[in-house]
Amino acid sequence: MEMIYRSTRGDKKEFTASQAIIHGIADDGGLFVPDSIPEMDFTLDELCLMDYKETAYRVLRLFLTDYTDEELRSCIEKAYDDKFDTKEIAPVKEASGAYFLELYHGATIAFKDMALSILPHLMTTAAKKNGVKNDIVILTATSGDTGKAALAGFADVKGTQIIVFYPKDGVSPIQKKQMVTQKGDNTFVVGIEGNFDDAQTGVKKLFTDPELHKWMEEHGMQFSSANSINIGRLVPQIVYYFYAYSRLVKMSVIKKGEPVNFTVPTGNFGNILAAYYASRMGLPVGKLICASNENKVLYDFFGSGTYDRNREFILTSSPSMDILISSNLERLIYHISGNDPVKCAELMKKLSGNGKYEITDDMKAGLEKFYGGFANESECSRTIKDVFFTSKYLIDPHTAVAASVYFGYRDKTGDATPTVIDSTASPYKFTKSVLEAIAPDKVSADDFEMADRLSEISNVAIPEAVTGIRDAKILHTCICSVEDMKTTVMKRLS
Numbered sequence: 001m002e003m004i005y006r007s008t009r010g011d012k013k014e015f016t017a018s019q020a021i022i023h024g025i026a027d028d029g030g031l032f033v034p035d036s037i038p039e040m041d042f043t044l045d046e047l048c049l050m051d052y053k054e055t056a057y058r059v060l061r062l063f064l065t066d067y068t069d070e071e072l073r074s075c076i077e078k079a080y081d082d083k084f085d086t087k088e089i090a091p092v093k094e095a096s097g098a099y100f101l102e103l104y105h106g107a108t109i110a111f112k113d114m115a116l117s118i119l120p121h122l123m124t125t126a127a128k129k130n131g132v133k134n135d136i137v138i139l140t141a142t143s144g145d146t147g148k149a150a151l152a153g154f155a156d157v158k159g160t161q162i163i164v165f166y167p168k169d170g171v172s173p174i175q176k177k178q179m180v181t182q183k184g185d186n187t188f189v190v191g192i193e194g195n196f197d198d199a200q201t202g203v204k205k206l207f208t209d210p211e212l213h214k215w216m217e218e219h220g221m222q223f224s225s226a227n228s229i230n231i232g233r234l235v236p237q238i239v240y241y242f243y244a245y246s247r248l249v250k251m252s253v254i255k256k257g258e259p260v261n262f263t264v265p266t267g268n269f270g271n272i273l274a275a276y277y278a279s280r281m282g283l284p285v286g287k288l289i290c291a292s293n294e295n296k297v298l299y300d301f302f303g304s305g306t307y308d309r310n311r312e313f314i315l316t317s318s319p320s321m322d323i324l325i326s327s328n329l330e331r332l333i334y335h336i337s338g339n340d341p342v343k344c345a346e347l348m349k350k351l352s353g354n355g356k357y358e359i360t361d362d363m364k365a366g367l368e369k370f371y372g373g374f375a376n377e378s379e380c381s382r383t384i385k386d387v388f389f390t391s392k393y394l395i396d397p398h399t400a401v402a403a404s405v406y407f408g409y410r411d412k413t414g415d416a417t418p419t420v421i422d423s424t425a426s427p428y429k430f431t432k433s434v435l436e437a438i439a440p441d442k443v444s445a446d447d448f449e450m451a452d453r454l455s456e457i458s459n460v461a462i463p464e465a466v467t468g469i470r471d472a473k474i475l476h477t478c479i480c481s482v483e484d485m486k487t488t489v490m491k492r493l494s
């Protein structure tokens, strides 16, 4: 059976998986959702025998039904190879009574690599399958990690160009250095005078600008998106929830069939949405614990049923979660409304109008699996310290937000269900915050020097992704205002 994808907002046009991946976002501004969430068609016994690639194959084929088995296997082979520094791809480590799922062993040491290693292959395969002759231009807004992971994935991929917008003062020095040193003739990196939401809203506008579309078409190009709204990002993220489950069985933490909780440090809601999909597919999941930093829009939403972005935007030490509009929540809203695009469109219109909407009581019932929590800056820092000094295990600030929320949840509820915490970035991506937490006297002005010190204290080797950019040349210096994004794009592509 072919899986059909449609907009969350009511556009009736139907897309196959590969068409949805090329398109990125629906023409009415909605996100693509499958007409039904498939059930897992393998047993937990079978799951526990699979390695990462096999798990990926078995999950992907349920959603990407118009790809041939051969195409999927080839994309998976190209994605999960020695770009990752461990054969396990996503190892699980026990520390402080929780199970950390390390999603940062790819090229750019953040969890975005899990999906962005495969997206370029899914996309170029999709273009071939659909006879697309245009060059594909990837437009991406980043809060820090997506940008570099997308650049690394698409650099020098034939038939593609990639343009990344980042908030010029809203990313860590290492994140910035990673992006502005990116090689590849088809890459373009632009700093925005604004925050991540400004960059994301700006990019969404470009995607739906009819004049720009026409201009692109005339020049033999078309846009697509590598942001987490692309279904080609979401589906590969479902894989590691199945994989983590099978590792816990292997570690004899659970028996097959017993539930596991997942705690996810959340920003744009893509990662935790993938966990929700895994649960809907039949994976035994207890609670989905959604952890926010001080930008706690989602915590408030899960508590009250009201989503309200009207508040101060706070820059924290977990910048990839500094987000007030969690784009992927739209897909959850759609599902809990009983797949009602009219209701979903109505709420999203309110969100873009006065920045706020409230869900119905019926919809609230659909949130039963979720638990929302948040951690402030000092809780985050204390958690990095506690986990390091009690378990000799180093975590980054994003992971620490999740760990803090989970420890609070465990104390409050007494829930003893084994819990996986998504570890979304290497501590070496955020050396300053990590050092401030465990050895404040070692903090210096130079991130690379701090990486050396962190390595001395922790005995964890500095990853190649950091040593490799240390002396790299800066290749991208473009800065523009939000208003000038369109002309900047047109100038670059001319």
Ligand SMILES: *Cc1c(COP(=O)(O)O)cnc(C)c1O
Pocket: 110, 111, 112, 145, 146, 228, 265, 266, 267, 268, 269, 270, 271, 272, 320, 321, 398, 424, 425
């Ligand atoms: C992107 C990112 C997040 C947030 O993930 P979402 O899917 O946007 O919710 C958390 N931590 C890190 C390190 C990230 O890069």
